[in-house]
Amino acid sequence: MNGGNSAGGAGPHPAGTAADAGPGAAPVPAGASLAVSDLTAGYGRVTVLHGVSFIAGAGEVLGISGPNGAGKTTLLNAIAGLNPRCSGGVDLNGVHLARHPAYVRVSRGLALVPEGRQIIGSISVRANLELTLMARGRLRPDAEHRARMDQVLELFPGLKNRLRVPGSVLSGGEQQMLAIARALMTGPRVLLLDEPSQGLAPSVVSAVVDALQHLKRSVTIVLVEQNPHVLQMLADRTLTLSLGRIAGLATG
Ligand code: ATP
Numbered sequence: 001m002n003g004g005n006s007a008g009g010a011g012p013h014p015a016g017t018a019a020d021a022g023p024g025a026a027p028v029p030a031g032a033s034l035a036v037s038d039l040t041a042g043y044g045r046v047t048v049l050h051g052v053s054f055i056a057g058a059g060e061v062l063g064i065s066g067p068n069g070a071g072k073t074t075l076l077n078a079i080a081g082l083n084p085r086c087s088g089g090v091d092l093n094g095v096h097l098a099r100h101p102a103y104v105r106v107s108r109g110l111a112l113v114p115e116g117r118q119i120i121g122s123i124s125v126r127a128n129l130e131l132t133l134m135a136r137g138r139l140r141p142d143a144e145h146r147a148r149m150d151q152v153l154e155l156f157p158g159l160k161n162r163l164r165v166p167g168s169v170l171s172g173g174e175q176q177m178l179a180i181a182r183a184l185m186t187g188p189r190v191l192l193l194d195e196p197s198q199g200l201a202p203s204v205v206s207a208v209v210d211a212l213q214h215l216k217r218s219v220t221i222v223l224v225e226q227n228p229h230v231l232q233m234l235a236d237r238t239l240t241l242s243l244g245r246i247a248g249l250a251t252g
Pocket of ligand 1: 043048066067068069070072073074075196
């Protein structure tokens with residue numbers, strides 16, 4: 001266990017050691033490493049995260065556990081660029097992302113599967129997946145989109161027959177699969193997953209775990225999860241957050 005507020009050796013970046021993600025920056029290779037340094041975030045005048053630092057190695061599944069209110073969702077949202085009250089470093093394979101908005105982070109290979117899925121219920125499953133075209137600056141499905149669609153439907157075959165139905169009619173498990181599939185459609189190198197097993201029946205949790213095991217190594221995964229069984233099945237290491245600070249690091 002690690003009692004400090006950092007894990008995996010991440011500290012603030014020395015100036016000039018990493019590139020800034022400009023619009024013409026080179027593509028990030030598969031399974032990027034994610035370095036989070038001195039991340040502080042909150043809401044209004046309340047600070048929730050207090051200088052959190054860690055590295056998730058390329059292809060690693062890094063679990064994040066901790067009690068309700070510890071700041072797990074705030075951490076993932078801050079990494080994804082969704083928390084406006086945020087400071088610190090977020091680097092993908094050495095490319096600085098912290099000054100960039102969420103949509104640039106997505107285009108650089110960082111995708112979030114948010115807590116509660118947040119799929120759009122009023123449009124079809126296919127349309128939910130096509131929303132990601134915007135992240136790639138496309139208006140219509142192209143060959144890359146179709147290839148990714150084939151891949152995600154191979155991972156989640158249950159969605160194949162559901163492409164035309166509105167998102168709202170899906171079961172909780174199907175919605176979780178759609179939320180993961182939607183994130184994968186952006187071609188991420190790092191996937192941030194916020195409690196994917198929440199509210200799902202054990203058999204459905206197993207199906208989600210199986211899919212994530214398929215993704216292991218080809219995508220770096222930061223997995224916020226309260227279910228210890230899921231963490232045990234998937235995580236290489238698990239950080240424990242407590243009151244917005246890293247309270248421990250366990251391997252395996
Ligand atoms: P849980 O396991 O219950 O999802 P968590 O570890 O993910 O909890 P967060 O959701 O990040 O924790 O919340 C951390 C703290 O920030 C809590 O005290 C929470 O009330 C507060 N908080 C979260 N979202 C907001 C918000 N939008 N505005 C104000 N405070 C918030």
